[in-house]
Amino acid sequence: MHPLEPFVEAWRGTTRDVLDLLPTLSDDDWVRPTDCPGWSVHDVVAHLAHLESVLAGLEADDWPRGDAVPPSSYTQAGVDARRDRTPAELADELERAVGIRSDALTELPDPDGTPGKTPGDAPWSWQTLLSNRSIDFWVHEQDVRRAVDRPGSLDSGGAQVTTHSFAAGMPFVLGKRVKPLAGTSVVWTLTGGVPLEVGAVMGDDGRASGDVATDPTTRLVLTSEAFTVLGAGRRGPEAVDVEIEGDEELGRAVLGGMALTR
Template sequence: MSLRTYVDAWRHSMGAILDLELLPEDADRVTDLPGWSVRDILAHLVHLEDVLADGTETADTAGPSTVPQDYTQAGVDALHDVGLPDLLVRLRELVERRATQLAVLPDDPAAPAPSTPAGAPWTWETLLRNRVIDAWMHEQDLRRALNRSGNLDSPGAQVTVQSFQAALPFVIGKRAKAPSGHPVAVVVTGPVPFAATVVVNDDGRAAIDDDATPETTLTMSTEAFIVLGGGRRKPGQVPVEVDGDTELAHRVLTGLAVTP
């Protein structure tokens, strides 16, 4: 995908969050993220967009490849005393400011991003793709907390499902340790559907091979897939249909959490 596609998808999700018209009484609603309320999610988004808009944290090639959880928690804690209405005002301002900064994008998606959360050594493509996933996943966290389902077919949904789908060989081969010669299919139905069959070869490497005949198949909705892929809920807490090796299927479902 192009960098502009990522920016447009990120802005769409951010706009959707702001359009939820959250009220002060929504602040303490619990979400699927342990210990985080609706207000905490808004604080997290404000923190990261503020970091990127100000460019205060320069990417460090010696830094971590992912953003540590203690870093994100520290950002939430720093805004502990800011009320929900003020967080929404800040977020709206930051989104507009960041969108202006992203009006001109580099020609090379693989170029190092000049500023990243926690100094993660990300390229422009990695940074902008991760911002889409973070924004859309948190939009969905808020929607579930508020019981306002929507945007399961949005640009952010497309980017997120595609990213989680790309991790299936790692999940099935490395985490679930599927045996060689036992193809495992993941079938996702609904707004962003796909079907992918993963085969572990004799050398232990797993790859998608849609010509293989699955021996175990897991079927679930788009929402179930992203809830599991985002580590929001555990196997057994979302509906999944399994045909084949149930023990292997459970290991796959457990390993689907590829982002916190």
Template sequence: MNEEMRANVGAYEQTVRSVLQLAGTLGADDWDRPTECPGWTVKDQLSHLVGIELDLLGDPSPDIDVPDFAHLRNDFGRALEAAVHLRRSVPGPAVAAELADALERRLAQLPTLDPDRVVTMPDGRDGPYSRLMKVRAMDCWTHEQDVRRAVGRPGNLDAPAAHCFWDLFGGALPIVVARRAKAAPGESVAFAISGPPDFHAAVEVGEDGRGRRASGGTPTAELAMDWEDYVRLTAGRCTPGEAAVRVTGDRDLAARVLAAMAVTP
């Protein structure tokens, strides 16, 4: 493994083990609690993780008809639902045991893989396998946080995989501000995210209408929020009205930015 691959695999392993440790504390009623991920319970979250890891291991995909659930919006969502629906009658602890087995198999597989091998990412773009592992760490951590909120057991917010989340989605802020929120040339938006982890970023719109990172000056609007609410907004887990955001400056621009922050597939 190269250094990047090793770091991303470490982040992935840490958050999956955190999920498994959390699963060991769940009571019978916890598995069926709804989460902020539309249509999915706590158990469904783990079923999703199992399904992705088995796909990456090369296990045969389940041949199953997925009903037209209201929360399915596209073919990508329908494809992800197959592993979840397959396990709807499986007890939660058995799903957790399946995830534990998949993790060990993946940890044995990963050192044998070329970190520079080009693969297709979930967003359809091509990239090296080392980047795919950053995506896997981010995805596992995002679903871990879904579970923790659903069962009222917060934790692991400052995990290595949390930084993968920022690395992957923080770079989308120029698109959010300029293309989605349609900030005008010369306008800028600052983001103050408190944790831990803490992140600060500012985006300004150039005369060409494109957003780019800004280095200073007084922003047109500033959005201050805690890390968990930033994650919920970016992952589409809540509406702007459900997040605690402190706005200074142009409130109309801030509202347009907040409405456009969901960028996960």
């Protein structure tokens, strides 16, 4: 299997799920707030349409950038430019851009190669671009689904890629954010759509490995949906169901530091 295939197939599956969902939403659904701070369902879809249109070459990417321009300003500009577009227009734009992008990815590139275009001209490889797009699209699909109370796609390719990606970041959470004593270990036991055992063990060198301890200092039991909600920074620990076994203070500190993206 080509190393980029899991990301591309996850992205394709999520785009299909989103494009199937959008026509079923009511006018009220489109204005509902999401867990993405400050964005409605309309804004989330506008964001997806913006980035996919830029990558498909349908839109000039001339927003000013540089060290003084935060990435959030770039993404917000794409949303603001689509404020007056109807839901149907956004869905049509997204479908067209996704179609062009999907066709262009029929032959997969070198993972370490440089794409001709990235959002905001970020210095990414193909591997980074395609993994980021599969994660971003699925996370935003879930933003929409929670906002309109239409759960779904929790065991999809996008769910798999996102959950495993966030799982790889848990040693960073333990080692760099919580910084407990050497030998401290945490296991996340994920249930639901993507069942998984995720581990982190603090080493003597101040770094945490991804080992899964058999008798961890703390075990956190939660669904993979709750895990990704925390990993994406969408809600705080108090807003998800988590069972803490063992050192409760450590568990709460870990849960508070799990956001890897916003």
